[in-house]
Amino acid sequence: MAPDDDTALVEQYLEHVRVGKRLAPRTVELYALDLIKLRQQAAQAGVGLLRVQNAHVRRWVAQMHGAGRSGRGIALILSGWRGFYAWLGRKGRIASNPVQDVRAPKSPRPLPKALGVDDAMQLAEHHDAQSDPVLEARDAAVVELMYGCGLRVGELVGLDVAASAAARGWIDLQAAEAHVLGKGSKRRTVPIGRKAIAALEAWLALRPGLARHDPGLFVGRGGKRLSAQAIWLRLRRRSLAAGLATPVHPHMLRHSFASHVLQSSGDLRAVQELLGHANIATTQVYTRLDFQHLAAAYDAAHPRAQRKQKG
Incomplete structure (x- = not known):
């Protein structure tokens, strides 16, 4: 097929998705x-678009992957190609879709973002x-409890001041424990550290000035339990005020x-x-973070890891 024919096919398909599929x-x-x-790619391989094979x-997928394109990026490209050849198939221009059974390489699971110590x-x-x-005082206690106990934001906002039949979770300062309701309605008990207890x-000494009848541990100006969104906003504001380069969110x-x-x-089992x-x-994803920390320390400290200075 001549290049002009390939161009015409592409233009017809784009008109189809623009007008027909809107x-x-x-x-x-x-x-x-x-x-x-x-x-x-087809031109480099010496074939027209109708002659492309599986x-x-x-x-081409292997080449894109080798060049550093992400699995997600390749998957999006394949999706576009697959739709084009499916259209050609419906028009009777090809016998089979050469992209049909091709899958993009899996991208590695991104590492969670964690603050340095x-x-x-x-x-x-x-x-x-x-x-x-x-x-x-409230926001300081939020930070100390989230960082000191590793709570999810939903677990944090579900905490009550004291245990009750209706409580999803509560704190016990005397025992230095937080009792939380996690994913899948699974309860667990997490120790509360000294700094978090002090915060x-x-x-709690100031909370009665805000709280009316809400049993929630963390309440807002109106005396109602704080929402997860409110925690997100307060934490973001506090991290920027503290001079951190990256806004902090609860899961961080x-x-x-x-x-x-x-x-x-x-x-690792204790962390689990x-x-x-x-x-x-x-x-186990945190072992990768831990290895990154160790690798950075090695690169910075070990004389055999440092690059030779040009001179």
């Missing part, structure tokens, strides 16, 4: 980019003298807790129990 202009633009790449597509300490020790002292005691504190405990103890993970495989 796809958004940006989606049509992305399809066009995918098909430009397909035409380039083996060609597999080789220094950044975590900076956030925990931040004090805003200009803030309302009641809200300042909670400071907050949970990741930081897990990573730092694992770095100190090396006990503290986080409430049903499967150890979920917790």
Whole structure:
């Protein structure tokens, strides 16, 4: 097939998705980019678009992967190609879809973002003298409890001041424990550290000034239990006020807790129990974070790891 014929086929298909399927202009633009790449690959292989075979597509996928394109990016390209050839099949121009059984390589699971120990300490020790002292005490207790116990934000907002038949979770300062209701309605008990206890005691001394009848541990100005969204916003604001380069979200504190405990103890099973993970495989992602920490320390400290200086 001549290049002009390939161009005509692509233009007809783009007209089909633009008018017949009424796809958004940006989606049509992305399809066009995918098909430009397909035409380039086919031209380099010396075949027209109607002559592309399954083996060609597999080789192109391997080349894209080898060049560093992510599995997700390749999957999006394949989706565009697959739709083009499905359309050609419906028009009777090809006998089979060469992209039909081709899958993109799996992308590695992204590592959770965790704070360094220094950044975590900076956030925990931040004090805003200009803030309302009641809200300042509450937000300090939120940070200490989330970072000190590795709680999910849903577990945190579900905590009550005291145990009751209706309570999803509660704290017991005398026993230095938080009783939480995690995923799958599974209960677990997490120890509360000394710093978190001190922060909670400071907050509980001021809490009656806000709380009316709500049993929630953390309440807002109106005396009602804080929502997960409110925790997100307050934590983001506090992390920026503390001078951290990256806004902190609740799950980042949970990741930081897990990573730092694992770095100190090396006990993966204990971290699994503290986080409430049903499967150890979920917790094993933190071993990758821990290895990154060790690798960075090695690169910085070991004389044989440092690059030779040019001179």
